[in-house]
Amino acid sequence: xxxxxxxxxxxxxxxxxxxxxxxxxxxxxxxxxxxxxxxxxxxxxxxxxxxxxxxxxxxxxxxxxxxxxxxxxxxxxxxxxxxxxxxxxxxxxxxxxxxxxxxxxxxxxxxxxxxxxxxxxxxxxxxxxxxxxxxxxxxxxxxxxxxxxxxxxxxxxxxxxxxxxxxxxxxxxxxxxxxxxxxxxxxxxxxxxxxxxxxxxxxxxxxxxxxxxxxxxxxxxxxxxxxxxxxxxxxxx
Amino acid sequence: xxxxxxxxxxxxxxxxxxxxxxxxxxxxxxxxxxxxxxxxxxxxxxxxxxxxxxxxxxxxxxxxxxxxxxxxxxxxxxxxxxxxxxxxxxxxxxxxxxxxxxxxxxxxxxxxxxxxxxxxxxxxxxxxxxxxxxxxxxxxxxxxxxxxxxxxxxxxxxxxxxxxxxxxxxxxxxxxxxxxxxxxxxxxxxxxxxxxxxxxxxxxxxxxxxxxxxxxxxxxxxxxxxxxxxxxxxxxxxxxxxxxxxxxxxxxxxxxxxxxxxxxxxxxxxxxxxxxxxxxxxxxxxxxxxxxxxxxxxxxxxxxxxxxxxxxxxxxxxxxxxxxxxxxxxxxxxxxxxxxxxxxxxxxxxxxxxxxxxxxxxxxxxxxxxxxxxxxxxxxxxxxxxxxxxxxxxxxxxxxxxxxxxxxxxxxxxxxxxxxxxxxxxxxxxxxxxxxxxxxxxxxxxxxxxxxxxxxxxxxxxxxxxxxxxxxxxxxxxxxxxxxxxxxxxxxxxxxxxxxxxxxxxxxxxxxxxxxxxxxxxxxxxxxxxxxxxxx
Numbered sequence: 001x002x003x004x005x006x007x008x009x010x011x012x013x014x015x016x017x018x019x020x021x022x023x024x025x026x027x028x029x030x031x032x033x034x035x036x037x038x039x040x041x042x043x044x045x046x047x048x049x050x051x052x053x054x055x056x057x058x059x060x061x062x063x064x065x066x067x068x069x070x071x072x073x074x075x076x077x078x079x080x081x082x083x084x085x086x087x088x089x090x091x092x093x094x095x096x097x098x099x100x101x102x103x104x105x106x107x108x109x110x111x112x113x114x115x116x117x118x119x120x121x122x123x124x125x126x127x128x129x130x131x132x133x134x135x136x137x138x139x140x141x142x143x144x145x146x147x148x149x150x151x152x153x154x155x156x157x158x159x160x161x162x163x164x165x166x167x168x169x170x171x172x173x174x175x176x177x178x179x180x181x182x183x184x185x186x187x188x189x190x191x192x193x194x195x196x197x198x199x200x201x202x203x204x205x206x207x208x209x210x211x212x213x214x215x216x217x218x219x220x221x222x223x224x225x226x227x228x229x230x231x232x233x234x235x236x237x
Numbered sequence: 238x239x240x241x242x243x244x245x246x247x248x249x250x251x252x253x254x255x256x257x258x259x260x261x262x263x264x265x266x267x268x269x270x271x272x273x274x275x276x277x278x279x280x281x282x283x284x285x286x287x288x289x290x291x292x293x294x295x296x297x298x299x300x301x302x303x304x305x306x307x308x309x310x311x312x313x314x315x316x317x318x319x320x321x322x323x324x325x326x327x328x329x330x331x332x333x334x335x336x337x338x339x340x341x342x343x344x345x346x347x348x349x350x351x352x353x354x355x356x357x358x359x360x361x362x363x364x365x366x367x368x369x370x371x372x373x374x375x376x377x378x379x380x381x382x383x384x385x386x387x388x389x390x391x392x393x394x395x396x397x398x399x400x401x402x403x404x405x406x407x408x409x410x411x412x413x414x415x416x417x418x419x420x421x422x423x424x425x426x427x428x429x430x431x432x433x434x435x436x437x438x439x440x441x442x443x444x445x446x447x448x449x450x451x452x453x454x455x456x457x458x459x460x461x462x463x464x465x466x467x468x469x470x471x472x473x474x475x476x477x478x479x480x481x482x483x484x485x486x487x488x489x490x491x492x493x494x495x496x497x498x499x500x501x502x503x504x505x506x507x508x509x510x511x512x513x514x515x516x517x518x519x520x521x522x523x524x525x526x527x528x529x530x531x532x533x534x535x536x537x538x539x540x541x542x543x544x545x546x547x548x549x550x551x552x553x554x555x556x557x558x559x560x561x562x563x564x565x566x567x568x569x570x571x572x573x574x575x576x577x578x579x580x581x582x583x584x585x586x587x588x589x590x591x592x593x594x595x596x597x598x599x600x601x602x603x604x605x606x607x608x609x610x611x612x613x614x615x616x617x618x619x620x621x622x623x624x625x626x627x628x629x630x631x632x633x634x635x636x637x638x639x640x641x642x643x644x645x646x647x648x649x650x651x652x653x654x655x656x657x658x659x660x661x662x663x664x665x666x667x668x669x670x671x672x673x674x675x676x677x678x679x680x681x682x683x684x685x686x687x688x689x690x691x692x693x694x695x696x697x698x699x700x701x702x703x704x705x706x707x708x709x710x711x712x713x714x715x716x717x718x719x720x721x722x723x724x725x726x727x728x729x730x731x732x733x734x735x736x737x738x739x740x741x742x743x744x745x746x747x748x749x750x751x752x753x754x755x756x757x758x759x760x761x762x763x764x765x766x767x768x769x770x771x772x773x
Contacts, residue, residue: 015576015577018576019553019556020556023563082552106554109559109560109563
């Protein structure tokens with residue numbers, strides 16, 4: 001865990017790029033800034049960063065393309081998308097291109113730093129790492145959530161979730177049958193809470209459902225409680 | 238079919254109106270009746286004259302001769318009577334044993350009377366006719382009807398009025414009702430002269446029964462035709478309603494469903510496949526809703542694009558503000574503050590650009606148009622840019638061949654040209670030349686702006702005119718290029734009925750081509766001197 005972590009920041013908005021790098025530097029990371037996708041890819045071909053923060057709309061090579069290429073180099077490299085178009089992200093679904101998480105612009109710098117920290121911790125996990133209560137594995141019938149590895153499996157099948165999705169599901173699965181309001185869910189998934197609308201939670205839940213249904217078409221444990229929020233039902237065996 | 242209102246009712250009314258002529262014809266068959274009666278009277282007089290002439294030249298003028306005479310005459314169904322000068326009946330065709338008209342005919346008439354007039358249809362017609370007669374009583378009659386005398390001569394008690402007239406040497410005629418019948422009996426009397434002296438009279442009388450029978454039959458036939466026609470009119474109306482009114486009502490329902498938001502845009506109209514006018518209407522409605530849907534989608538896309546475009550500077554501002562507040566180093570703070578100010582400027586530019594773009598279509602329609610000489614206008618814009626920004630990259634204007642005027646608002650055309658030139662200047666290397674060529678092709682004025690910049694990938698040739706589309710390889714988005722300039726230029730050019738397109742240039746760079754319709758025929762070269770720079 002020693003030595004500075006390299007965080008690649010690929011962003012063509014100069015102010016954001018500089019501010020992110022500044023914040024990363026303050027947190028003790030070594031930021032590596034790029035203002036277009038192609039230049040970043042050329043650099044990544046030589047050496048991979050520890051975390052990549054990508055914008056979607058980039059000159060020369062857009063962020064989605066860059067992400068796809070990065071995945072050919074490494075399946076485990078944590079990738080965070082920063083985008084101003086949520087619906088754009090909905091369309092390409094971070095999953096298909098293998099992103100670990102995404103934040104919508106404008107985002108809070110602390111939020112981004114928190115994500116970077118979570119992803120770095122997961123990436124640096126060794127099997128022997130000591131686990132606290134917070135990190136204890138949650139098992140609800142077929143569902144297994146590993147907070148340390150941010151990994152989810154449904155009846156043995158791994159379900160790839162973004163960090164946000166994982167945190168949401170974790171909050172629900174820790175208290176099966178109990179309704180969580182959207183506010184509580186926001187609190188769980190976005191510790192820094194910035195510009196998150198109720199709709200955001202809804203679309204996250206929808207995406208989680210879709211991912212689980214890809215693994216098992218009968219999955220229906222995530223239940224909407226109209227007017228209140230959501231709850232995780234213990235599915236019948 | 239609903240006859241309550243609208244087209245179906247009107248169709249029926251028109252169809253029935255067509256029947257008014259034959260209907261009026263039936264009701265006014267009186268004229269025909271009059272004609273029949275006149276010709277009947279004429280033949281009666283003719284008959285009387287014949288008998289009279291025969292009597293006047295007969296050997297003797299007495300009852301026996303008259304009797305023999307009447308016996309010899311083919312009588313038809315007229316009754317012929319001969320009177321002497323005192324008005325005494327000498328002979329009566331009804332009382333001589335002359336042969337009856339063919340038996341079959343005689344028997345048919347009464348039967349026909351009953352059957353024709355007893356028919357339900359006829360009675361219905363008669364009922365209507367009575368209505369007409371009742372109406373007629375209110376309007377004074379001009380046409381004189383034959384006067385009907387009610388004096389009787391049936392029993393033969395005394396000579397009838399016409400006989401009296403005939404005995405006085407005149408022609409006598411009378412009309413009276415046949416007792417117990419609808420028909421009339423016409424009587425005509427002519428004098429019989431022997432040696433210039435009136436010695437008697439021949440009276441021919443005949444019932445109008447035959448005439449009435451003919452009339453009844455004609456009336457019945459016409460009335461049947463009219464009833465049939467009304468039925469046909471109703472049927473035709475029903476068919477017309479089925480083919481016109483029903484689809485119209487369906488269209489109305491479908492349109493109302495869209496207007497009341499029960500159906501989704503763009504609407505689908507069931508009759509759009511028809512090849513007739515209803516189909517045309519359905520297609521027009523469909524096109525209308527499609528356009529409406531397009532506009533709504535455009536507005537949604539515009540809002541989405543705008544919010545998206547605002548998020549980048551907002552994210553920048555937020556990031557800079559956060560860093561300013563978190564940083565202790567005055568140098569860092571100053572740096573972030575200046576970035577913040579730049580982003581605020583950018584946001585302001587974006588706001589005004591978006592406002593411009595959103596309003597440009599309506600504004601173009603309101604602004605007064607004038608005749609503009611594009612060559613003079615281009616020269617002015619280029620001069621202005623040179624003064625403002627220097628001539629690097631160099632801008633060269635070339636005007637080829639005949640020129641023509643265009644109808645536009647000068648300031649708008651300047652804006653469009655400035656935007657295209659600004660785009661070219663922003664990508665052209667400083668030591669290169671931007672060639673601006675103006676020429677006329679057919680009825681179009683063409684302005685080309687060619688730069689030596691990096692050119693445009695073929696996939697983006699169309700997209701460069703989309704709002705917020707900015708393709709600037711190697712440059713950061715943070716510059717002032719919001720991707721609105723070319724979009725605004727396109728809106729302006731299209732607003733004047735022109736086109737704008739981009740293509741790559743031989744030897745590197747891009748060419749932007751603006752085509753505007755010529756206002757009139759291109760000017761002859763000789764007329765191009767001494768022209769006001771902007772106005773023609």
